[in-house]
Amino acid sequence: MLKLAVLPGAICGGCDVALASLGERLADLLRYYEIVYWPTVVDRKLTDFLKLSSIDVLVHMGGISTEEEAKLAREVSSRARVKVSLGSCSVYGGIPGLNSLYKPIEVYEAIASQVDVRSKNSDLELPRPIEYSAYTDIVEPDVLAPGCPPGSIVLDQLFDLLLKYAETGRLEPRILLLGDPESLCNKCPRNPKTTKITMPGIRRIFEVKLDDNKCFLEQGVLCMGPATRAICDHSCIKANYPCTGCGGPIEWGVDSGLSHMSSVASALMVDREKSVLEAGLARELDKIRDVTGIFYRYTLRKSLTYKLRKLRVGE
Amino acid sequence: MSWKPKIVAFFCKWCAGAAAETAGVMRLRYDPSVTPVIVPCTGRVTPSMILSAFLNGADGVLIGGCHTPNDCHYVAGNFKAFKRVQLVKKLLEEIGVEPERLRLEWISATEAPKLVRVVNEFTEEIRKLGPLGGKRA
Structure with a gap:
């Protein structure tokens, strides 16, 4: 029996649910794997788990926000043969990665002003918050499975890969980014099949009556599909909600936020550029509030923008 | 040693880039802090x-392209550049970098004196803003 562990860092629980949604396929995995740790699913104490000297597959979910999470992630990863980084927080920093624009103490104080963070029991010491990072910032995983939560393509591939590893004991290639290496738009049910998409302007989602068959960009709604890796079965888009870019960049290492910005620039009012001129374009672009939050919702921690911020504040 | 600004300038080869050539032919002088990079079009x-x-040491980035609406050799590359620059300026502001460090100017092939004026003005502005990096000085 191979040993499979699922270790949560700073998580919301979505990745747990996504992994559990493998459903009956989990039973197939149990033919080869023993789940030695997965707090949401099996009853195993952390202290017992830490007594194991080696594990075969570690699935790490969530980013790293406290000293304790960092220590655990490092320690357990060093004992694992195959390390899987599951979910956009783990791979790219995810939504909490947006707090990289602030100092850890500022984030802590903002939270402390809204909820009670003191320990009621004087014996207990709360873990110290550190600067938030992705799991991939502190450990080099073998498999990257992005998504918030990981979409069906990623989960299917992860399942196949775990089975294959159990059967052959091999994992190829070494570092593997799951999902299909193409833009989400490629197989989008709303793909307008033209070479030129024109955004009529910038509209908020509540400002338009959304047509459920028409490309979001062509309705003026910002959709991150063009620069997002195909990791899902377009579940948001099928529910008439534009892609927010949780799959991350199409290729590992590309700055997806900047690609998103570039794609918007290529599509916005291309038919009327010469009549509305710079002033008209600027007026539309000014409707985009919170550029970082929209274009870098999941990937700020891994971006050039994050590095520039660090350079600016002198760290 | 006193700090000197470093500026990267992306000039399109048809307009601003040609203006830089013209400036050379006319023996006009402009601030040596600028490193021009000639691109096919500002839309690139x-x-x-x-x-x-910025990450590789520039304190300011200048982009020079063809006049709108009709000078672009590729029809509308300059408008794409305008939209990209607008968005990047907003991004820079949000992360605490002065958006003035990025400047877009339309300079035609015949406007060598304008190119010289823009480069010198921009260098002066960056000099006033100081170095981009907190520790770099």
């Missing part, structure tokens, strides 16, 4: 090229 300048310039 991606946001990641701009950020990479």
Whole structure:
């Protein structure tokens, strides 16, 4: 029996649910794997788990926000043969990665002003918050499975890969980014099949009556599909909600936020550029509030923008 | 040693780039802090090229292209550049970098004196803003 562990860092629980949604396929995995740790699913104490000297597959979910999470992630990863980084927080920093624009103490104080963070029991010491990072910032995983939560393509591939590893004991290639290496738009049910998409302007989602068959960009709604890796079965888009870019960049290492910005620039009012001129374009672009939050919702921690911020504040 | 600004300038080869050539032919002088990079069209300048310039030591980025609405050799590349620059400026502001460090100007092939004026003005502005990096000085 191979040993499979699922270790949560700073998580919301979505990745747990996504992994559990493998459903009956989990039973197939149990033919080869023993789940030695997965707090949401099996009853195993952390202290017992830490007594194991080696594990075969570690699935790490969530980013790293406290000293304790960092220590655990490092320690357990060093004992694992195959390390899987599951979910956009783990791979790219995810939504909490947006707090990289602030100092850890500022984030802590903002939270402390809204909820009670003191320990009621004087014996207990709360873990110290550190600067938030992705799991991939502190450990080099073998498999990257992005998504918030990981979409069906990623989960299917992860399942196949775990089975294959159990059967052959091999994992190829070494570092593997799951999902299909193409833009989400490629197989989008709303793909307008033209070479030129024109955004009529910038509209908020509540400002338009959304047509459920028409490309979001062509309705003026910002959709991150063009620069997002195909990791899902377009579940948001099928529910008439534009892609927010949780799959991350199409290729590992590309700055997806900047690609998103570039794609918007290529599509916005291309038919009327010469009549509305710079002033008209600027007026539309000014409707985009919170550029970082929209274009870098999941990937700020891994971006050039994050590095520039660090350079600016002198760290 | 006193700090000197470093500026990366992306000039399109048809307009601003040609103006830089003309400036040379006319023996006009402009501030040596500028490193021109000639690109086929300002529409080729991606946001990641701009950020990479900043990350690799530039204190300011200048982009020079053809006049709107009808001078672009590729019909509307200059409008794409305008939209990208607008978005990047907003991004820079949000992360605490002065958006003035990025400037877009339309300079035609015949406007060598304008190119010289813009380059000198921009250098002066960056000099006033100081170095981009907190520790770099």
